[in-house]
Structure formats: structure tokens, C-alpha cells
Amino acid sequence: MLPVSVTIITYNEEKNIADCIRSVESIADEIIVLDSFSTDRTEEIARSFARVRFEKHAFDGHVQQKNRALTLCKNEWVLSLDADERLSPELAAEIAALDAAKIANEGISGFRMPRLTYHMGRAIRHGGWYPQRRYRLFKRSVAKWEGENPHDYIVIDETGKGATLKGDLIHYSFVDLSQQIDTINKFSSIVAFNRHEAGRPFQVMKTLIKPFGKFIEIYFFKAGFLDGFPGFTIAVASAFSTFLKFAKIFEIDRKYIERPSNLRADYRAQKKK
Template sequence: MDGKRKRKLSVAIITFNEEKNIGDCIRSVLTFADEIIVLDSFSTDKTKEIATSFPSVRFYEAPFPGHVEQKNKAISYCNNDWILSLDADERANETLQKSILRFLEAEEIHCEGFKIARLTFHLGKWIRYSGWYPQRRYRLFRKESAGWVGENPHDFIELKTGSRGKVMKGDILHYSFTDFSHQINTINQFSSIVAYTRYAKGESFSLLKTILKPLGKFIEIYLFKFGFLDGIPGLWIALASSFSTFLKYAKLYELDKLKLERPSNVRKDYGKK
């Protein structure tokens, strides 16, 4: 690595059957990463083969206890003080790459974390409204000063009390869905995880919330977050978000009232350490 750098950086990525994404994700960080940690939950495709073809990658495997837990485990494998955490379907754009290189060369930083905007490509266009952009979250952080928290699968990085943060120029490019069917499949999967997690924490079914929450979500996304400015994709996103909200409560009904052990699309190893 360049001798002008004042600090080293690890990149942490979790994977499961990401053969279509992992190569591009890794290539987008090669200019600045001193090490790349890929933590996989026993993929059955070519994820391992592709990831390990890069010399800077250290590849690990572990059961999947949940998004928050798995991402924190990936962080624990990192050797460097500073970490960039990415999903396999994300890439660092050119502006972000340059910003990170400047950060690595800077004499002093005076913060423990950087928020980075995320720009998602969906339904043939970059989504710039609908609550999807800039959606700045901490992604680059000092290892001892932050960690993943939140309700699975809706996780986020939180700085420890007293830590200071800044905003970094550039975008994380997010290729979350190949098409609308992929989005619906993801909504089905993620709503099951949310319902399963909430029920485990003691939440019970509410008919009133099942009726009102989806309507409120549509109004929030399409009107208050300017989804209409994203055109037809914005309308689809608002409707899909409303449907996702309904599914969470419908599945909570199954768990609470019908005593379903778990939704059928929640992995058997989910929640195991």
C-alpha cells in the first residue's frame, strides 16, 4: 500500500449465495482496502471461489444468527483500527474511493465515524427520492467506537456515546434487486424475519395496526418522501413498502394466534450463535 497513508483500513462483507455480486463489490474497494474480510454463511454457489480468488481477501464461514450478529462477527475478524462495512450488493463509487484514499492519507481525523450516502438502482433507474436517497448512515468507523445494532434485518451502525461523526463525500451504489420479482421475494423474506424477531421479543398481533400501518407507510413514502418524483418506480416502491408493512403484521398473526413455530422462509439456523 501507498507509503503516504497514515492508517490502514479493513473492509467487512457478509455473504450468502452472492456469486453475482461479490466480485464487483470486492473490485470496488481494492484501491484502498488493506484487507477484505468476507464472512459467509455456507453458500452453495460460487461465492467462496470468487471471493478467495482475490489475494487481499480473508474468507471465513459461520452459521447465520441474524444480520446484526453476523455483521458484528465480521467486524471482529478485522485486524485494522478502521473498518468499512458493506453488503455484497453494494459498491464504492469513484468519488467515495477518492474520499477514502484522502481519509487514509490525512494527518488528523478528529472523529470516530463517517456517514456515507447510499444510492440504489431499481426498476431501470437510480432512485433519488422515496426515502431511499441519500439515506446517509455510518459505514466507515473506528472499530472500538461503533457496532451494528437495530431490529433484524433493518440494521445500522451506531457510534458509542461521546463519539463524533462526519459526512464523507461519495456514494455507496446499491444494486439491491434484479427486478420487481426479486424485490417481492426480498420483502417476503425480510417481513418474516421482522415478525419472527418481534414475536420473540413479546409483541402480539394488532388488527388496528394491520389496517392503519400499511396506509400510513404508503402516504409517507409516496407523498412526504416525494416518491412521486421517482415516477412509476416511486409508485411501485410506495406500494411495495405498504405491502411489506402489511406482511409483517399478517405473519405476526400466524405466530401469535395460530402458534406457528416460525415462518417457512426463515432459515433454520437463524438465531443460532
């Protein structure tokens, strides 16, 4: 079986971390949990699993923390998960069946997998939420996390070749709508702060137009209406999230605030490339 290191970054994930770890135990050679000083039972729960190596580092961004976790792995192949994600039994079986020699002969450097999100009591299969194929299993020597925090993604360098697995990566993104609103508030603050620090100013026309465009895109063009009322809610929430990003840039630009009040004190903006 392909020797795989699993990485999971955490902060106050006591409700998720055990199920996440259990879903990868059958395929993991080692499990690295990189925590940013949780104040709940995350550490206690994670350390209760024999295969887990628990490390800590101050959080300075999703991209930075996930790349840091890669440096802690002993294996070349890494499976990177968020704490609210699980391998479906089908996906775990696919990974367990991978032949290391065959993969090497074919020059494969990473595997994408479809991500299926559950929200408001159902699996969401439209509105751009599925299949959302993403690289999560990859050779760390030719891959790295990039993106605009908190929206990170894996990039395989030009020497690598990708392949796709069929099994679903299960994502339990929100407990309920209240948590979704909290997440929108937190993530929009991160994006607004990063964009301001990168010199991207408030723009009136984008603030007026982009939220409506986002709703039309998700609900109509990406068929979010096929997911019923949850699909409508997702489209509205996405439009609101888009609006908040611009509105928070306005606050910072006008010097009403230095940084959003819900941004963690140890968070620093991404450096310009």
C-alpha cells in the same frame, strides 16, 4: 493512507461479490468476507482475490454476523459493505485521500456516506431512499451494529464524533421486481419472528392503518412520485411489506405456524436487551 479493513457478509452472492470486492481493492488494507455456508460459487470467487480472507460462520442474524465480522479485522478503521453495494469512484477517492493524523486530531470516529440505490432501471432519489446517509466507515473500538434484524445500522458511542463524505455508496438492491418480492417476503418473516419472540403481539388497528400510512409517507410526504412509476411501485411494495409483518405475527400468535417457512433453519431470534 488510512489503514482500512473491509468487511462483507455473504450468502449465495456469486452475482455480486466480485464487483463489490473490485470497488474496494484500491483502498483496502485487507478484505474480510464472512460467509454463512453459501451453496453457490461465492467462496470460489471471493478466494480468487489475493487480498481477501474468507471465513465462515453459521448465520444467526444480520446484526450478529456483521458484529462478528468486526472481530476478525486487524485494523481499527473498518469499512462495512453488503455484497450488493459498491464504492463509487468518487467515494473511493475520498476515502483514499483521508489523512489518519488529521482524523485523529479532530476526534472523528466514523464517516457517514450517502447511499444511492438503483431499481427498475433508474437511480431512486426520493421516497426516503436517498441520500440515506449511513455510517459505514468507522473505528471498531467505539462502534457496533444494532437494530432490528434485518434492518441494521452502526451506532458510534458517545465518545465518538461523526463526519460525512460526499461520494455515493452505490446499492444494487434488486435484480428485478421478482427479487424485490422475494426479499420483502424474507425480511418480513425475520421481523415478524423477532417481534413475536420479543412478546409483541398482533394488533388489528396497526395492521389496518400502518400500511396506508407507509404508502402516504413514501409517495407523498417523501416525494416518491418524482421517481415516476418506480416510485409508485416502491410505495406500494413498502405498504405491502408493512402489512406482511403484522399478518405473519397473526399466524404465529394463533399458533398456525411456529415460524415462517421461509426462515432459514439456523436463524434464531434476537435476544432481548
